[in-house]
Amino acid sequence: MNNKNILLGITSSIAAYKIYELIRLYKKNNFNVKVVVSNNALNFVSPLVLETLTNEKVYCNQFEPRVEVEHIGLVDWADIFVIAPISANTISKCAQGFADNLLTSIFCAFLGSKKPVFLAPAMNKDMYNNPIIKENILKLKNMGCDFIDCETGFLACGTQGVGRLADIELIYQKTKRLIYQNKANNNKKVLISVGGTKEKIDSVRYISNYSSGKMGIAIADWAYNLGYDVAIVSTIDFKRNYPILKVDSAIEMLEELSNQKFDYLIMAAAVGDFRVEDVSEYKISKENIGDCFELKLVKNPDIVKTIAKNKKENQKIIGFCLADKELINCAQNKLIDKNLDYIVANDVKTALNTDKNKVTIIEKSGRIINIDLDFKDNIAKKILEVVCD
Numbered sequence: 001m002n003n004k005n006i007l008l009g010i011t012s013s014i015a016a017y018k019i020y021e022l023i024r025l026y027k028k029n030n031f032n033v034k035v036v037v038s039n040n041a042l043n044f045v046s047p048l049v050l051e052t053l054t055n056e057k058v059y060c061n062q063f064e065p066r067v068e069v070e071h072i073g074l075v076d077w078a079d080i081f082v083i084a085p086i087s088a089n090t091i092s093k094c095a096q097g098f099a100d101n102l103l104t105s106i107f108c109a110f111l112g113s114k115k116p117v118f119l120a121p122a123m124n125k126d127m128y129n130n131p132i133i134k135e136n137i138l139k140l141k142n143m144g145c146d147f148i149d150c151e152t153g154f155l156a157c158g159t160q161g162v163g164r165l166a167d168i169e170l171i172y173q174k175t176k177r178l179i180y181q182n183k184a185n186n187n188k189k190v191l192i193s194v195g196g197t198k199e200k201i202d203s204v205r206y207i208s209n210y211s212s213g214k215m216g217i218a219i220a221d222w223a224y225n226l227g228y229d230v231a232i233v234s235t236i237d238f239k240r241n242y243p244i245l246k247v248d249s250a251i252e253m254l255e256e257l258s259n260q261k262f263d264y265l266i267m268a269a270a271v272g273d274f275r276v277e278d279v280s281e282y283k284i285s286k287e288n289i290g291d292c293f294e295l296k297l298v299k300n301p302d303i304v305k306t307i308a309k310n311k312k313e314n315q316k317i318i319g320f321c322l323a324d325k326e327l328i329n330c331a332q333n334k335l336i337d338k339n340l341d342y343i344v345a346n347d348v349k350t351a352l353n354t355d356k357n358k359v360t361i362i363e364k365s366g367r368i369i370n371i372d373l374d375f376k377d378n379i380a381k382k383i384l385e386v387v388c389d
């Protein structure tokens, strides 16, 4: 149990059906969830399903006989109030301070309590573009509510445009950041390299490695949760609330990383040491070669060493070392040779393409911190606790 309490409001947008999946994500990750619905939302979601998913009663009626005043009790209970989806109607009522049902009464009290409020709108594109709705969204933002923007795409009303509820995974990720963030980290930039580089052989083939990128992604996600300004340079493409700069080769990765500002650079990518000297513009055909085919490989630049040469005083650079023998020796040598602040040593046997890992962090001063076998998600948080102060 992480003992964090999420109060989830649901209003009557057609996107409400997607919220079952959001509740599943919250519950799977051990958040306590209670749901409050607007009366109209009951046209779109079933209390039975919500109660089964949350194992809690669903709150709706403000005037139900009770032992406690719910709109105050629920505010006290919750660490965050998420309204997803929030309709145009409820946005406008919230912006004006209306408290005409249980959900808007809770909002009214929540905003006064200074705890985080997170709103995920969903509506038809013309409603979203309505200047009154835009103004009300801006008003709520200025009052400290966090929003996740609507997506553009196919809408339930049959049109194309902006107004779709944001991706459920992104709503989940942003909820975590709003719960866990330390606002002092908001202006500190963590730059992370992720994934195994791909070195082209010809127009269709490449040389790579077994890196899944899981460790780097877990570090990036935790850096985001903790409130850092995160960007990643990655050979893997996926959806997140932070920028993902996509590259393939080691040289592309070096170029992209060199263009970025950072306070902390965490080199979690598995960078290929070599690349093919002459990349064929066309697919190499086996018809044109004999039984043996030789590729000449040349050394790639050492990315972290190159960047560390121009390191500014306030910047920290964290490298990774992967080896199957003499791991700690190897890591210590790299730490010194590459001018790093920390190095994270991990064993080939536990690190590659797995969900769990165990690592040893070595600091420039010589201090050694061992982190026992654990899920990469937990290891990532512990690494950040050590290397980012």
Ligand SMILES: Cc1cc2nc3c(=O)[nH]c(=O)nc-3n(C[C@H](O)[C@H](O)[C@H](O)COP(=O)(O)O)c2cc1C
Binding pocket: 010, 011, 012, 013, 014, 015, 038, 039, 040, 041, 086, 087, 088, 089, 090, 122, 123, 124, 127
């Ligand atoms: C089928 C249907 C779909 C709707 N979808 C949306 C929507 O996506 N977003 C929205 O703001 N309103 C939508 N509405 C309109 C709201 O349901 C309506 O404004 C309602 O009064 C909002 O009540 P509430 O904010 O108390 O839940 C929809 C209405 C219907 C009948």
